[in-house]
Amino acid sequence: MSAVPLPSTFPRRGTFSDNPDIYAENIRAVCAQRDRWLGYGLKAGPADRSVAEGAVAQLYRLSGFDEPDFHWVPSPRAAATFIASRHLARTTTLPTASIEVDASIATLLSDSRHRMDRIIERRHIEWPREHRWSEANGRNDVRARSIVARGTPTEAALAGISPDPIVDRTVRKSLHTSLFDGVAVAIRTTTPRPFGSITWYGQQEAHRVAYYDIFRHFGLLSFGREDCELLDIQSALVESTGWWWAFENIAVMCERPTAVHVEPLPDSLHGEVRLHNSIEPALKFGDGSAVHVLSGTVVPSWVIHDPTVERITVERNVEVRRSAIERIGWDSYLDQAGLRLVDTDDDPGNPGCTLQLFATPAGWGGEGRILLAVNGSRERDGERRRYGLRVPGAFASAVDAAGWTYGLAGADYAQLLRRT
Structure with missing residues (x-):
């Protein structure tokens, strides 16, 4: 899946142009590639079975195993059921050849990543010294990290930050947050039991594959033939399928979701x-x-279809409880739950708004308080959302509780011109 480099914008040293405007355009092209990979990770609909099976068969062969038979399932939950019914999962007392298959493929891919990482770490690009990403640069390194962390990729490029940290942050870390920490973790909640084997996440492996492919795609460096072949195989899997599992003589393949909704x-x-x-x-x-x-x-x-005060009261997960309250609306929830108001005061960090401190319901467990405040910035629809925060039960002052959420004493919080 390698692409032809653009020679007019990539000088001989294997990096982008020193011209700030051209360099910023190069980085915008990187972001466009990142979004393409994100699209693969979020894609819904039937898998491309022939492509996926061909890629997995190649991995079996490269790991020293015969091509497997393929069994397709509609979901990871169905995969867990099938794996258990066929007794394919590992046991601690009876080693099987299936352990060798998944472990060998995992080692093959891991070794490839390590080789590519070493190439990236060793490469020395000619870049203006004051902005070069290097541990030897002391304060400049700290400044570069701050710019990459707090600015957009284009802002980092215009500040002269070298491409490597930008690619790492805007490709690998961004896709990991969206696809692995987000989608893959959510899908994992649907499975009733462990799989007993290494799981490959197919389309949600994009954060790993895209990072190395973008270095290659833009001609920033060259990887070995074997690693390029493995990148192509993994790219095909990202583009074609959902999760999959390798066992002796059989690979269990999962269809992609039928619907994925994000914001x-x-x-x-x-x-x-x-x-x-x-x-x-x-x-x-x-x-x-x-x-x-x-x-x-x-x-x-029930949080989406029928949130009630009774369900919220007995819910032990703080984030689920917060989400359910926000579905009802804090004002409505406080009214229905009949919570006792402990204190109310003007919000010194948010002029024109009020802070309210309530006692928590007995069913929430432990003594505590709820601080109801108004967001310091507007939402996309122009509104300023009211939200509740759990604070320690020792607080009797709404201003003191608000200060605590910012790591400040109430008296110090009262001196703020405006919070965000």
């Missing part, structure tokens, strides 16, 4: 997204298995 991560600088659907499951598979997710938080279906 941009708030204040995202690198294109991160999170699962979200306030009406129906954010993730659905062909066999009916599904995951409800609100703003990145996996929740039970």
Whole structure:
């Protein structure tokens, strides 16, 4: 899946142009490639079975095993059931050849990544010294890290930061947040039991594959023939299939989801997204298995379809409880739950807004307080959201509780001109 480099913008030293405007355009091209990989990781619909099976068969052969038979399932939940029914999972007392298959493939891919990492770490690019990404640069290194962490990729490019840290942050870390920490972790909640084997995440492996492929795609460096072949195989799997598992003589292959719903991560600088659907499951598979997710938080279906004060009171997961309250609305929840108001005061960090401190319901467990405040910045729709924060039960002052959330004493918080 390698692409032809663009020779007019990539000088002989294997990096981007020193011209700030051209370099910024190079980085925007990197972001476009990242978004292409993100699209693969979020793609819904039938797998390309022939491509996926061909790629897995190649991995078996390269690891020294015969090509397997293939068994397709509609979801990871169905895969777990099939693996258990066929007794394919590992046991601690009876080693089998299946251990050798998945471990050998994992070692093959891991060794390849290590080789490519060493090539990236060893490469010395000619870049303006004051901005070069190097541990030897002391304060400049700290400054570079700060710019990459807090600015957009284009801003980092215009500041003269070398391409390697930008690619790492805006490709590998961004895709890992969106696809692995977000989608893959949510899908994992649908499986009733461990698989007993290494899981490959197919389309959600994009964060690993895209990072190395972008170095190759833009001609920033060259990898060995074997590693390029493995990159092509992994690229094919990202583009063609969902999760899969390797066993002796059989590979269990999972279809992609039938629906994936996401929204941009708030204040995202690198294109991160999170699962979200306030009406129906954010993730659905062909066999009916599904995951409800609100703003990145996996929740039970009742949070979306029938949130009640009674259910909220007995819910032990803090994030699920918060999501359910926000579905009802804090004002409505406080009214229905009949919480005792402990203190109210003007918000010194948010002029014109009020802080309210309530006692928590007995069913929440432990003594505590709820601080109800108004967001310092507006949402995308222009509104300023009210939200509740759990604070220690020792607070009797709403201002003191608000200061605590910022690591400040109440008296210091009262001196703020405006919080965000």
